[in-house]
Amino acid sequence: MPIPGDAGKDPRRLNSREREYLHGLYMRCSPALRFYLGRLGYRGDAAEDWLQETFLIAIRRIDALLASPEPGAYLLGILRNVIGYHLRSMKYAEGIAEKLRAGSGEEEGSRDELGPETLYRGLVSDEELRLLLDFYLLGRSQRELAEELGIGLNACKKRIQRAKEHLRSALERDGLV
Numbered sequence: 001m002p003i004p005g006d007a008g009k010d011p012r013r014l015n016s017r018e019r020e021y022l023h024g025l026y027m028r029c030s031p032a033l034r035f036y037l038g039r040l041g042y043r044g045d046a047a048e049d050w051l052q053e054t055f056l057i058a059i060r061r062i063d064a065l066l067a068s069p070e071p072g073a074y075l076l077g078i079l080r081n082v083i084g085y086h087l088r089s090m091k092y093a094e095g096i097a098e099k100l101r102a103g104s105g106e107e108e109g110s111r112d113e114l115g116p117e118t119l120y121r122g123l124v125s126d127e128e129l130r131l132l133l134d135f136y137l138l139g140r141s142q143r144e145l146a147e148e149l150g151i152g153l154n155a156c157k158k159r160i161q162r163a164k165e166h167l168r169s170a171l172e173r174d175g176l177v
Contacts (some may be wrong), residue, residue: 018062029072033079054079089136122172128163135160
């Protein structure tokens with residue numbers, strides 16, 4: 001999942017020197033980054049996804065990475081941001097789901113099979129809901145969503161922000177946050 005607002009170089013356009021540099025950096029730094037994730041208690045698929053996402057962001061920011069005097073530290077900073085972003089997203093989604101379950105009057109677990117689309121439908125427009133789910137839960141980039149919608153990147157950012165504000169207002173109105 002890309003970090004919102006993350007832009008940069010297209011991974012398909014790296015030159016051979018950049019590809020070699022990144023490959024070497026991956027070989028040198030990925031064990032230490034995996035160790036760091038393990039020390040934090042993250043292992044398995046999530047940890048591997050976060051590590052891969054770190055290097056995808058590094059590809060997009062190749063110029064800054066090449067200019068960094070400490071590329072390992074630069075990658076660690078990216079990894080920390082990736083972890084923080086995902087943890088905040090998961091905590092927010094879990095909190096909303098828990099409040100929806102608690103406020104429903106239904107037995108615990110009765111909504112466990114319902115997806116976020118079902119849980120949030122009616123709180124915002126279908127278009128806003130789809131945009132939020134695509135961005136926050138599916139991890140699609142703002143640029144990708146903008147292209148799909150046929151709008152500019154800034155317009156897409158504003159739509160996501162407005163949709164988030166509408167969802168927050170609806171949840172507050174219904175006493176769920």
